[in-house]
Amino acid sequence: MICLSLTGDTLASWSEELERNRPWVSLVEFRVDLLRPAERNPEQLRRWWRGIAPPLPVVLTIRRSRDGGHWEGDEAQRAFLLEALVDALHPDYVEIDLDRRGAATWDALAMRVRAAGGTVLRSHCEPRETPESPSRIMARLAAEPREIPRLVVRMHSLDDLGAFLAAADEFSLRMPGRRALWIGMGDAGLLTRVFPARLGSSWTYGVDGERVRASCQEPVRKLHEVYRGGEAQRDWHLFAVLGNPVAHSRSPEYHNSRFLADRRRAIYIPLRVSDFSRFPALAEQLNLRGASVTVPHKESALKLASPGNDAALLRRVGAANTLLRGADGTWRAENTDIPGFLDPLEERMTSLEGVRTAVIGAGGTARSVVAALRERTSELHIFNRTVARAAGILEEMELPPSRAYSLADLESWQGAPFDLVVQTTSVGMQEDDPVPGYSFRGTETVYDIIYTPPETPLLARARAAGCRTINGQAMFERQAELQYSLFTGLIDVLEASR
Missing domain, CATH: 3.40.50.10860 (Leucine Dehydrogenase, chain A, domain 1)
Known part of the structure; x- marks a missing residue:
């Protein structure tokens, strides 16, 4: 299931978020801490929600600033407002923090939630790191069988993700069928948000596509249409794109x-x-x-x-x-880079025979490009920040290592002109130009393997000079x-x- 977190600061903005995203969500979170204080009146909220048809199950949340929320009052005020909202709205779920268990006011609130037919989400957030033992924290969260434990951590690495997955797997074995929510923040935690079924999470949270404010927030439409958030099951075959960076990749959509x-x-x-x-x-x-x-x-x-x-x-x-x-x-x-690279090029250049080529970069993609061109073009040169690395590729491909040069050498090139310039580095993703000093003659074909953005600064300069240009979209597809x-x-x- 996908839960839409309402993150606007007015009820009018909440109405707009709901209208834009209703087709893709199964429940909705009222982030009351994000509302302006004047908009938090329980009776006003009740009247607003009664005007929404048909209603959805509600998660009621007033999150503290230390847990990533925006509540500016004290704990007594927060408990008082939650109690009034529970009476006015009868929400399906109410988030209550783990460290509030045992406090009389908050235990009474939990009983009030259950008496009104709702369920407590017993929550704990580690906003800076993944703790050493997520399993121990989840065991404490799950101590009350009538509650749903919710653990949120900040992840920085694959090791963090692995520890979190291990804890979720252990929990599923020890408590089969028990509902829970496992959420990882940050890039390393993306899997927990787009494939919640893998961890046994009952749902995942998303936001309105126009209100994405942080890297840990996913648009609900993307969760539904790209990751099939309401359908994907734990036993589905899992594939991935690996990289650093990887957020730009269109491979998940494809x-x-x-x-x-x-x-x-x-x-x-x-x-x-x-x-x-x-x-x-x-x-x-x-x-x-x-x-x-x-x-x-x-x-x-x-x-x-x-x-x-x-x-x-x-x-x-x-x-x-x-x-x-x-x-x-x-x-x-x-x-698959080799045929992926060649097919678009051969559509634009009827013949590669006799073509003099400059390859920019000496990474894995450059290797594929050189392998694809070594027997098709007459002369191939590699320009790279590290000349020795470029020479190593040429030598391994049984080409003259003397054709390895620095990027500065290309910018001041005085040799025979190139017919084909292929840019294989990732600098275009940062909208940078690897050889800003290189002057195009206007007769080159310039091929940049980057597809985000569609036109890199290098391609823009080449097009302005009259060159034929190819971006990485066709190669990607x-x-x-x-x-x-x-x-x-x-x-x-x-x-x-x-």
């Missing part, structure tokens, strides 16, 4: 839309991976079936796995953009199509063996 159209029980999520060595353990913990791999992990991906269909080509490239995990847990690597075929092929094999 693959999840294909899974939906083909009625596949599968979901695809972004995983921000800063340290690739931590990934294999998490993948096993998640039972991850496959992954798209982006910067800066394509070379590490190949080292993890056995080369797939074209082992010789993969070894020469030294990079993989696709990982597949078989039923026995072994990894297979593939590279072609390589993603090939990846999707690999993913669904794996799903078919796994399901046939069940």
Whole structure:
């Protein structure tokens, strides 16, 4: 289920949020702490809610500032307002903090909630870090069987996510069927918010798409349409895109839309991976079936796995953009970047014979580009911040390492002009230009593998100079199509063996 958190500061804005998002949500959270004080009157709220038809189940929340909320009063005032709102609204769920248990006023409030037919969400928030033992905290939260425990933590790494998943798995084994909410904040906690079923969460929270204020907030429409938040189940096949950064990736939209159209029980999520060595353990913990791999992990991906269909080509490239995990847990690597890169280029350039090429960058994608062009173009040069790295790629591809240069060398290039310039670094995502001093002649074809933004500063300069330009969208779509075929092929094999 998806819960819409109403985050406006007036009831009028709440009405607008509800109207825009009602088709995608199953319940709604009243964030009363975010309302202006004049808008918090219980009777006014009751009359407003009675005018909403048909009503949805309500989560009532007045969150303290130390827990990420905006309540500016003291605890006595907060308890008094919650009690009045419970009497006026009869909410289905009321959030009460773990550290309030045992306090007479708050215990009386919990009894009042139950007497009115509601359920207490016993909540604890760690806004700065993931605690050493999430299991112990959740055990305390779940001490009262009539309540729903809710644990929110800040995550900074895959290790944090792994510890949280382990706690959720242990909880499911110890208390099968017990409702709970497991929420991770920050980029590392995204899985907990877009795939709540994996942790056994009863629902996930989202906000109106026009009111996303923080990295831990997901638009409810995206939760519904991209991640199938009201449908996805724990046993669905899980795939991911691995990278750092990864928030820009369109792969979740592409693959999840294909899974939906083909009625596949599968979901695809972004995983921000800063340290690739931590990934294999998490993948096993998640039972991850496959992954798209982006910067800066394509070379590490190949080292993890056995080369797939074209082992010789993969070894020469030294990079993989696709990982597949078989039923026995072994990894297979593939590279769909090469055909993904070539197809759009060959549509724009009728022939690559005799073409002189400048490749900018020396990462995993550059390796794929060089492998794709080495036998198709007459002369290929690599320009990179680290010349030795560029020379290493050329040498491994059995090309002259003397054609490796610095970025500054390209900006002051005095040699024969280039026909094709291929930009493979991620700097365009930061709307930067890797070679701002390079002067285009207007006859080049300029290919930037970045697709967000659609036109990088480099492409904008090239277009203004009269060059033909290609952005990364066509490459993305072609390589993603090939990846999707690999993913669904794996799903078919796994399901046939069940």
